[in-house]
Amino acid sequence: MIKVEQVYKTYINKHRNFLFFSETRQTEAVCGVDLYVNPGEIVGLLGMNGAGKTTLIKMMSTLLSPTSGTITIDGMDVVKDALKVKSIVNMIAGGERMLYFRLTGRQNLEYFGNLYGLRGSLLKDRINYLLSKVGLEKAADTPVERYSKGMKQRLQIARGLINDPKYLFLDEPTLGLDVSVAKRLREFVQELVHREGKGIVLTSHYLEEIEELCDRVYIANNGRIIMHDTPKNLVFNITHGNVLNIVVPEINDKLNNNLRTLIELHNANIEISSNEEGILISIKSKKDITTEVVQTIYNSNVNLISLYIEKPKLEDAILQLENGVA
Amino acid sequence: MFLTIQATFRRNYLVMRHSLPYTSIIGSLLSGFYMILFSYLIYKIMFNGKLDDSFIKYTGSSDYITFAVLGSTVYILSISVLLIVSRSLISELRQGTLETIFLSPASRQGYFLGCMLQGLMLVGIEFIGILVMGFFFGLDITNINPISASITLVLIIFSFYSQALVLGAIMVWFRDTYITQNTLITLMGLISGVSFPIEYLPDWLQYLSKIMPLTFGLVAFRETIMLGGELVSSFESISYLIMLTTCYFLIGKYLLIKVEKNILEKITE
Amino acid sequence: MKNLMTIFMAEFKKSHFLYFHTNMIYFSLLVWPIILFFSAYYSFKPFDTKSENVLSEYVSNQEIGSFLLIGYLGYIFYFSLMQSAFQMAPERARGTLELIFLSPVSRLAVIYGRAMANLLEGVWLFFVFTVLGLFFFGDIQPHNWWGIPLSLFLLIISAVVWGGFLNAIFLFSRDAGFFFLIIQEPLLLFSGVRIPIPVLPIWGKFISYLFPLSYVLLIYREIVMRGASLFEVSTMIYSLLVVIIVFILLTSWIIRKAEKNSKINGSMALY
Numbered sequence A: 001m002i003k004v005e006q007v008y009k010t011y012i013n014k015h016r017n018f019l020f021f022s023e024t025r026q027t028e029a030v031c032g033v034d035l036y037v038n039p040g041e042i043v044g045l046l047g048m049n050g051a052g053k054t055t056l057i058k059m060m061s062t063l064l065s066p067t068s069g070t071i072t073i074d075g076m077d078v079v080k081d082a083l084k085v086k087s088i089v090n091m092i093a094g095g096e097r098m099l100y101f102r103l104t105g106r107q108n109l110e111y112f113g114n115l116y117g118l119r120g121s122l123l124k125d126r127i128n129y130l131l132s133k134v135g136l137e138k139a140a141d142t143p144v145e146r147y148s149k150g151m152k153q154r155l156q157i158a159r160g161l162i163n164d165p166k167y168l169f170l171d172e173p174t175l176g177l178d179v180s181v182a183k184r185l186r187e188f189v190q191e192l193v194h195r196e197g198k199g200i201v202l203t204s205h206y207l208e209e210i211e212e213l214c215d216r217v218y219i220a221n222n223g224r225i226i227m228h229d230t231p232k233n234l235v236f237n238i239t240h241g242n243v244l245n246i247v248v249p250e251i252n253d254k255l256n257n258n259l260r261t262l263i264e265l266h267n268a269n270i271e272i273s274s275n276e277e278g279i280l281i282s283i284k285s286k287k288d289i290t291t292e293v294v295q296t297i298y299n300s301n302v303n304l305i306s307l308y309i310e311k312p313k314l315e316d317a318i319l320q321l322e323n324g325v326a
Numbered sequence B: 001m002f003l004t005i006q007a008t009f010r011r012n013y014l015v016m017r018h019s020l021p022y023t024s025i026i027g028s029l030l031s032g033f034y035m036i037l038f039s040y041l042i043y044k045i046m047f048n049g050k051l052d053d054s055f056i057k058y059t060g061s062s063d064y065i066t067f068a069v070l071g072s073t074v075y076i077l078s079i080s081v082l083l084i085v086s087r088s089l090i091s092e093l094r095q096g097t098l099e100t101i102f103l104s105p106a107s108r109q110g111y112f113l114g115c116m117l118q119g120l121m122l123v124g125i126e127f128i129g130i131l132v133m134g135f136f137f138g139l140d141i142t143n144i145n146p147i148s149a150s151i152t153l154v155l156i157i158f159s160f161y162s163q164a165l166v167l168g169a170i171m172v173w174f175r176d177t178y179i180t181q182n183t184l185i186t187l188m189g190l191i192s193g194v195s196f197p198i199e200y201l202p203d204w205l206q207y208l209s210k211i212m213p214l215t216f217g218l219v220a221f222r223e224t225i226m227l228g229g230e231l232v233s234s235f236e237s238i239s240y241l242i243m244l245t246t247c248y249f250l251i252g253k254y255l256l257i258k259v260e261k262n263i264l265e266k267i268t269e
Numbered sequence C: 001m002k003n004l005m006t007i008f009m010a011e012f013k014k015s016h017f018l019y020f021h022t023n024m025i026y027f028s029l030l031v032w033p034i035i036l037f038f039s040a041y042y043s044f045k046p047f048d049t050k051s052e053n054v055l056s057e058y059v060s061n062q063e064i065g066s067f068l069l070i071g072y073l074g075y076i077f078y079f080s081l082m083q084s085a086f087q088m089a090p091e092r093a094r095g096t097l098e099l100i101f102l103s104p105v106s107r108l109a110v111i112y113g114r115a116m117a118n119l120l121e122g123v124w125l126f127f128v129f130t131v132l133g134l135f136f137f138g139d140i141q142p143h144n145w146w147g148i149p150l151s152l153f154l155l156i157i158s159a160v161v162w163g164g165f166l167n168a169i170f171l172f173s174r175d176a177g178f179f180f181l182i183i184q185e186p187l188l189l190f191s192g193v194r195i196p197i198p199v200l201p202i203w204g205k206f207i208s209y210l211f212p213l214s215y216v217l218l219i220y221r222e223i224v225m226r227g228a229s230l231f232e233v234s235t236m237i238y239s240l241l242v243v244i245i246v247f248i249l250l251t252s253w254i255i256r257k258a259e260k261n262s263k264i265n266g267s268m269a270l271y
């Protein structure tokens, strides 16, 4: 189990101004965070830019040491037993860095495998297994510079799994990936947790991703954890459900009456305005009532010009939370 | 054109004020120091200050230290000017601002001149610094003909400027600074008579040295300082220098137009 | 030991595919050193080489070329490692350095594996250089043949240690050019590459004894060019060993310091 207790991290940086004069700047990136991660579960870490997510992940993966507080992984301290911890964790960050572009995918994996003391047929088998897992067998012997973004990201995943870590830290792994690649990646992550029992910490700016994957979610703001719950509860508690937007050419009496009844029934809000396409009806409800609304419109003999659903955005939710905190 | 010079000068000046490139100044001073020290050690200690007759025959002087100090100083000057001007384009390329410059109607020469004139503020400090160090090793300028020396120096700087235009075009074309610049610089150190008269070199290298403005610049500059020569006495090298400057300038201008086209085409692709 | 071998091979393969098929290597390890060598060679021309001088104790005046050649050969070994240490900067920029530090691998193994690998990669270039040199200045008359393999061995060991030290320094620093100036140029000037160390003034000697290369060149010249016995150079060999050990300790201290620093500031670079 990963246990983070009362962890603080203050960055102290020197900035050189002129010649040899310098000033120090302090950034409190993480302030008094507590969290835990069990093997076999995916824990999400959410927060706006600069909330301290990456800092937290780097501390858990031994790259940074906390200014105060303790982090233990399976009972080992990340500072004192750093080398032992390193062999059971790994980290994968999004973006296109952290690979040797002139080496092939396989050569990259061989190199990083060697760093973990793997070699010979053991390493070879591991690499082949991982390459097939992430679907890069065909591209294995192509230099990484010729990979697409998605392929690089998949290679990153394979690299992060090279030492078969018990705990894996994913820092925005789907950054800049297209929908289908991101989806496959999520499936793979689920498999890792449910079949292989790994413990995963995931940061992401996409709410859907967190909702789909995580068992629990921590929301960070300005270095503090301000909420901790299951994704379902979080979304429910913070936002007030979906907004259904419908554009119709006209509203007749029948539609008006039927809609009002429906709204009352589901305890929803309705707003009516007009835009260039026609009349815009926005219905805000906790429960998804799209089917009922469409049915009502159809029954009232009104044409439907367009329909779209506004899912609650994480950013909105956090902004709302932030306002609440303030 | 003056507007462009002024604008470029100002911009680069502000950049310089913001982050004073003292590592590059210290770097140049140190390079100069090492070069002079090397000459001093081999001359004074290894060979007990004894010169070969051939040296006197080739240079018309028996003052090796002054010969070497002037060689090092002008060599470092040439490197600084070459790099400031030629690398300005490639650094714009890397920052992604090159296209905007090429798209604007601003005078290209104005841009480069602005870069160089601003750069000369620092280069001047380096130049004087190295000369001052030279005095400690025994640089002797009592014979100097100040007017011809100054005119020669200005001509030399402009010759490096034109050479830098060609170098810059090549760098942008090949998207390379490291190999191109270092090869040119080390080669100049060998064939341009920096620490020994070029007459010692094999013939084919002597021919090669004739394409380097530094070769003629050094001959003329040493003449005005060591022998107190009038401009007319170094007439041959001065006219060669002017000829080379013109050639480099025209070639550089031509190549830059080519490079500009090449880059603009790549943008529209 | 087996782990060390694995890391060495890993670094070897990596650097081979990363840098050694680029033009840069031919320029930096062959073309430039050759030009520099000839510059040094011709720098001796203005002087009176006919009468007695300090150099004549080591080499006859016709042998100045081979004297310089051996100096430059040693220098290129060291230079190639400076070259490889430059590659720390892209490792840092790419984020792969962070991944190395994320793994439990022995840092010293990586650093020395790197140095050794890069040295071996460039070795054939040095031979081209030497063969070319012997072709032009082929009048070396060794007094003791056995001194050649011994010196080569010492050269390789000391160069790897030196390379490790440079790699460690470059973990810290962004400004490669500056280190080049304060390390590489004095190395060229004071380690006996172009000027025999006994000729240097006392402060110059002091600087020269900071560079392992100085000892290697001294040992070589004593044994091969002057015909000294192993006993006569034993003090020098011991001194070299001490310097090497000091450098290893220093390297390991720097690496620990760099990693600790990066854990605090989130970046390896001190400036």
Ligand SMILES: Nc1ncnc2c1ncn2[C@@H]1O[C@H](COP(=O)(O)OP(=O)(O)OP(=O)(O)O)[C@@H](O)[C@H]1O
Pocket (backbone or CB within 6 Å): A011, A012, A013, A027, A028, A029, A047, A048, A049, A050, A051, A052, A053, A054, A055, A056, C265, C266, C267
């Ligand atoms: N190496 C560093 N030195 C100084 N300050 C840093 C450093 N790294 C991060 N910070 C600061 O610490 C704070 C937290 O940064 P961190 O990268 O952990 O945020 P994040 O939640 O990962 O943000 P993002 O969503 O943008 O990735 C920020 O204010 C950032 O400026």
Ligand SMILES: [Mg+2]
Pocket (backbone or CB within 6 Å): A053, A054, A055, A171
């Ligand atoms: Mg982050």
